[in-house]
Amino acid sequence: xxxxxTWKSIAFPGMDLQTCVEADNADAAQAxxxxxxxxxxxxxYYVDYVKEVQKYE
Numbered sequence: 114x115x116x117x118x119t120w121k122s123i124a125f126p127g128m129d130l131q132t133c134v135e136a137d138n139a140d141a142a143q144a145x146x147x148x149x150x151x152x153x154x155x156x157x158y159y160v161d162y163v164k165e166v167q168k169y170e
Contacts, residue, residue, distance in 0.1 A: 115168040116142035120158040130158065139163040 116136055122128040134149070136142035143163050147155065 114138075115166050117164050117166045118142060118146040119161045119164070121161040122158050124157050129161070133166065139165065 114136065116134055116139060118132050118134060120130045120132070122130075132146055132149075134142050134145045136145050140163075143160050146163075147160065150158070
């Protein structure tokens with residue numbers, strides 16, 4: 114399944130970002146997105162929510 118991960122910025126309000134990852138469930142999607150993010154990114158952003166999205170092919 115495909116999940117959209119929404120990141121909130123600690124330092125820059127209103128500067129939300131979204132990434133999409135393939136995973137079996139929402140928890141795995143969050144873990145995968147956090148693992149793929151750099152340490153510098155994670156110092157400024159945190160996962161706000163994860164939503165399953167339709168996969169287009």
